[in-house]
Amino acid sequence: MEAPHSSPAVDSTGTTVNGTGTPGTGTPGTGTSGTGTAVTVTLTVESPEQMQDLGRRLARVLAPGDLVMLTGELGAGKTTLTRGLGEGLGVRGAVTSPTFVIARVHPSLVQGPALVHVDAYRLGGGLDEMEDLDLDVSLPESVVVVEWGDGKVEELSEDRLRVLIDRATGDTDDERREVTLMGIGPRWAGLRDELA
Numbered sequence: 001m002e003a004p005h006s007s008p009a010v011d012s013t014g015t016t017v018n019g020t021g022t023p024g025t026g027t028p029g030t031g032t033s034g035t036g037t038a039v040t041v042t043l044t045v046e047s048p049e050q051m052q053d054l055g056r057r058l059a060r061v062l063a064p065g066d067l068v069m070l071t072g073e074l075g076a077g078k079t080t081l082t083r084g085l086g087e088g089l090g091v092r093g094a095v096t097s098p099t100f101v102i103a104r105v106h107p108s109l110v111q112g113p114a115l116v117h118v119d120a121y122r123l124g125g126g127l128d129e130m131e132d133l134d135l136d137v138s139l140p141e142s143v144v145v146v147e148w149g150d151g152k153v154e155e156l157s158e159d160r161l162r163v164l165i166d167r168a169t170g171d172t173d174d175e176r177r178e179v180t181l182m183g184i185g186p187r188w189a190g191l192r193d194e195l196a
Helices: 048-059 078-089 127-133 135-141 191-195
Strands: 016-020 030-033 036-045 067-072 103-106 114-119 142-147 160-167 177-184
Touching: 036 048, 036 191, 048 078, 048 177, 067 078, 078 114, 078 142, 078 160, 114 135, 135 142, 177 191
Parallel strands: 067 142, 067 160, 114 142
Antiparallel strands: 016 036, 030 036, 036 177, 103 114, 160 177
16 A cells, blocks of 8 residues: 555645545555446545536546446535536536436537436436436437436446545535546546546
8 A cells, every 4th residue: 555645736726636546545546446447536626616617627528428427415516516517518508406307418519529417316226227318329429427326327338437526414514525536447547637
């Protein structure tokens, strides 16, 4: 096990960047998962505005066929991050929580990929229950973002970006979030450099 850095870097937006490797340690490296290589980047986000900005930055590295899985408690910032993704991708329509419609498609206004925004919170089953959404059809030409997708959509793609948003719990107005980006598969091997 490598020793952690004592001082994480801070990028131009004020977001603390702890590096790749074991979340929170700041140690560079890659790990493995059941589907191959995984690269992890951990960031500290101080406000909803920074979360949205992270989404815009992340949009620069996304391409048609990318699957992004968002995990975090209610109110953690999943939809705020997705709103930034939508802005960065240049899609039509306001990005809001798709809780009551399950999925929304936001077509591109700039000849880029559409954003398919899915909320799998109320879907109890795995991929079988999600087949009616035709995500496998949408994925090749779109960026598909699934909130609450863990254990439900992994079969859509061996290459996927898992985003875990941790926040303080209880009666607090602390807006700080720890965001862990885990790129699974060869597609995400350069995640750290792409976000720089």
